[in-house]
Amino acid sequence: MAKSFNDLHHIVTKRRIIGLWRLLSGYRLFYLVASLCLGIGTLARTGTYLWLREFIDEILFSSPSRQQLALAGLGFVGLAAIQGLFTFVSGALSARTAENVARNLRNYLFDHIQRLTFTYHDQMQTGELISRASSDIDALRQFFSDQVVNAGQILLLFIINFMAIATIDLGLAIRSVIVVPLVLLTSIWFFRRITKAYEAYQEQEAVLSTALQENLAGVRVVKAFAQQTYEREKFERENWEKFVRGRRLLTMHSFFWPTTDIIAGAQLVAGLYMAARMTINGTITIGSYLAYAGLITWIIWPMRNLGRLIVQMSMGLVSFGRVLEVIKQNREPIAQGIFPHEKELDGRVVFDRIGFSYADGGQVLKEISFSVTPGEVVAVLGPTGSGKTTLVNLLPRFYNYTSGSLKLDGLELNQFAPEYLRRQIGIVEQEPFLFSRTIRENITLGVDRNVEDEEVEQASKAAAIYDTIVAFPNGFDTLVGEKGVTLSGGQKQRVAIARTLLKDPCLLILDDSTSSIDTLTEVEIRGALEILMQGRTTFIIAHRIQSVMNADKILVLDQGTIAQIGSHDELILQDGVYKRIHEMQTRIEDALVQELTDV
Numbered sequence: 001m002a003k004s005f006n007d008l009h010h011i012v013t014k015r016r017i018i019g020l021w022r023l024l025s026g027y028r029l030f031y032l033v034a035s036l037c038l039g040i041g042t043l044a045r046t047g048t049y050l051w052l053r054e055f056i057d058e059i060l061f062s063s064p065s066r067q068q069l070a071l072a073g074l075g076f077v078g079l080a081a082i083q084g085l086f087t088f089v090s091g092a093l094s095a096r097t098a099e100n101v102a103r104n105l106r107n108y109l110f111d112h113i114q115r116l117t118f119t120y121h122d123q124m125q126t127g128e129l130i131s132r133a134s135s136d137i138d139a140l141r142q143f144f145s146d147q148v149v150n151a152g153q154i155l156l157l158f159i160i161n162f163m164a165i166a167t168i169d170l171g172l173a174i175r176s177v178i179v180v181p182l183v184l185l186t187s188i189w190f191f192r193r194i195t196k197a198y199e200a201y202q203e204q205e206a207v208l209s210t211a212l213q214e215n216l217a218g219v220r221v222v223k224a225f226a227q228q229t230y231e232r233e234k235f236e237r238e239n240w241e242k243f244v245r246g247r248r249l250l251t252m253h254s255f256f257w258p259t260t261d262i263i264a265g266a267q268l269v270a271g272l273y274m275a276a277r278m279t280i281n282g283t284i285t286i287g288s289y290l291a292y293a294g295l296i297t298w299i300i301w302p303m304r305n306l307g308r309l310i311v312q313m314s315m316g317l318v319s320f321g322r323v324l325e326v327i328k329q330n331r332e333p334i335a336q337g338i339f340p341h342e343k344e345l346d347g348r349v350v351f352d353r354i355g356f357s358y359a360d361g362g363q364v365l366k367e368i369s370f371s372v373t374p375g376e377v378v379a380v381l382g383p384t385g386s387g388k389t390t391l392v393n394l395l396p397r398f399y400n401y402t403s404g405s406l407k408l409d410g411l412e413l414n415q416f417a418p419e420y421l422r423r424q425i426g427i428v429e430q431e432p433f434l435f436s437r438t439i440r441e442n443i444t445l446g447v448d449r450n451v452e453d454e455e456v457e458q459a460s461k462a463a464a465i466y467d468t469i470v471a472f473p474n475g476f477d478t479l480v481g482e483k484g485v486t487l488s489g490g491q492k493q494r495v496a497i498a499r500t501l502l503k504d505p506c507l508l509i510l511d512d513s514t515s516s517i518d519t520l521t522e523v524e525i526r527g528a529l530e531i532l533m534q535g536r537t538t539f540i541i542a543h544r545i546q547s548v549m550n551a552d553k554i555l556v557l558d559q560g561t562i563a564q565i566g567s568h569d570e571l572i573l574q575d576g577v578y579k580r581i582h583e584m585q586t587r588i589e590d591a592l593v594q595e596l597t598d599v
């Protein structure tokens with residue numbers, strides 16, 4: 001396999017040009033060879049015109065023999081062949097190198113993105129990241145395949161042809177490049193403006209890709225609420241904005257090209273006129289004039305293209321800046337901290353006046369204090385938005401608490417390496433995500449060792465999903481569709497339970513894991529979960545009193561604080577939220593039972 005990716009963090013610098021140069025480390029030799037080839041190609045082209053001069057002045061007017069003529073012709077063919085071959089090699093080499101640089105950068109960016117913190121992902125839109133990983137990297141690829149070589153080509157053509165003209169007449173050579181400063185100034189002036197316009201254009205590109213990505217991810221909601229027209233209009237508005245910004249960019253281009261063309265064109269005419277006068281005056285020969293006519297076009301060409309290059313480079317730089325913005329984000333230091341390779345956790349947890357707020361605002365958890373002895377089952381109950389998920393997400397250090405102290409096995413939680421915690425803690429998430437892989441692969445996800453089929457079957461039996469899976473024609477090899485749409489919500493949750501069972505964690509977190517499961521299955525699963533919970537500290541978030549009644553400790557959360565804490569028997573006696581929920585749910589269930597018996 002090809003080398004996957006290097007650490008590219010060192011490309012983060014204040015000056016983008018330096019960053020780009022660093023990005024090329026390991027590939028610079030290729031560019032050197034490409035430049036050399038380009039140099040040879042350019043020399044051959046210039047050589048053609050100088051050979052033309054020789055041919056006219058020395059050979060043509062001295063009644064040459066057929067042999068001499070053939071030899072001269074061979075010279076032209078040879079030079080053309082050299083020029084073509086080396087220019088081709090140079091182009092191919094740089095294109096290949098550019099593909100490699102882009103591949104490397106893409107790999108690195110992908111890996112980097114998956115290592116950023118939850119907080120970063122909360123704030124960054126997926127579409128933004130997608131557009132940086134795709135269209136911006138592509139702009140950079142072009143930068144490296146075309147523009148870098150173009151820059152070399154322009155420089156070489158200019159210098160070599162200038163020197164060639166200088167061999168004819170130095171004064172003429174200098175007068176042939178007199179407008180260069182003007183071209184440079186115009187280019188820089190446009191460069192600034194076009195960079196800004198292109199930045200705005202790329203930003204809008206990201207808005208569009210976010211819109212598209214969200215619409216695809218939420219296609220069910222769009223259809224369910226018959227929002228197609230609204231969404232289309234919204235997309236059209238954003239797309240129109242992109243068009244407007246693109247048009248602005250194009251308008252600038254369309255002012256820029258004629259400007260440099262006029263300047264360069266004037267230079268060409270002036271040059272040819274001056275050289276013609278010199279020929280008439282006898283200062284230079286006819287052969288020299290013809291050679292000059294060819295050479296000057298290859299001085300004008302780089303001049304015209306210098307502007308184009310500068311503008312295109314600005315796009316590469318903008319895209320590079322956008323990629324850098326992501327790369328300069330710090331990764332989550334998942335391996336930093338205590339990482340006991342032998343020891344398994346006891347699961348003793350002590351929350352002491354824990355407070356937490358998300359990056360974007362108000363306090364979500366306030367003064368949370370309670371403790372859990374190893375093996376205890378803690379149920380967390382509370383209205384939606386009260387902070388239940390936030391509370392349990394602190395344990396695997398998805399987020400770091402902002403105040404107070406949280407001890408695990410007697411040690412401050414944030415001293416543990418997140419990776420260690422995540423290996424020890426099993427979570428069945430509120431909205432489990434399944435990959436578009438086989439069911440087996442989804443169940444064995446994150447289990448490092450080799451897993452026997454039997455174990456997978458046992459885990460799925462315990463999660464009450466075995467019968468469903470074997471009923472599929474492909475059994476455990478059945479592919480789960482995008483985001484697992486071919487499975488129902490409850491089935492997905494049970495697959496998630498199975499995969500957590502297989503992980504055999506020391507500490508277990510079940511977030512609402514039975515909410516989308518019918519009563520009958522719940523009874524089945526609860527049996528399995530009870531076996532699973534034995535000897536492990538477990539946090540279980542649930543809405544139904546029945547799911548939490550047997551817990552050792554019940555935490556009732558309300559707006560981020562603990563409203564009540566105790567066992568079922570204790571809480572039922574207190575006048576509080578728990579008692580009210582209990583009464584309400586019992587009443588509903590009694591009514592249900594009544595109705596069923598009436599039938």
Ligand SMILES: Nc1ncnc2c1ncn2[C@@H]1O[C@H](COP(=O)(O)OP(=O)(O)OP(=O)(O)O)[C@@H](O)[C@H]1O
Pocket residue numbers: 122358359360364382383384385386387388389390391430
């Ligand atoms: N990633 C996040 N960034 C910012 N705020 C968040 C984030 N996740 C949750 N919140 C906010 O924190 C509060 C608590 O959310 P949390 O998800 O913990 O509630 P919950 O008790 O699990 O609710 P539910 O029963 O609906 O699952 C809410 O007000 C929510 O808006």
Ligand SMILES: [Mg+2]
Pocket residue numbers: 388389390430511
């Ligand atoms: Mg929740």
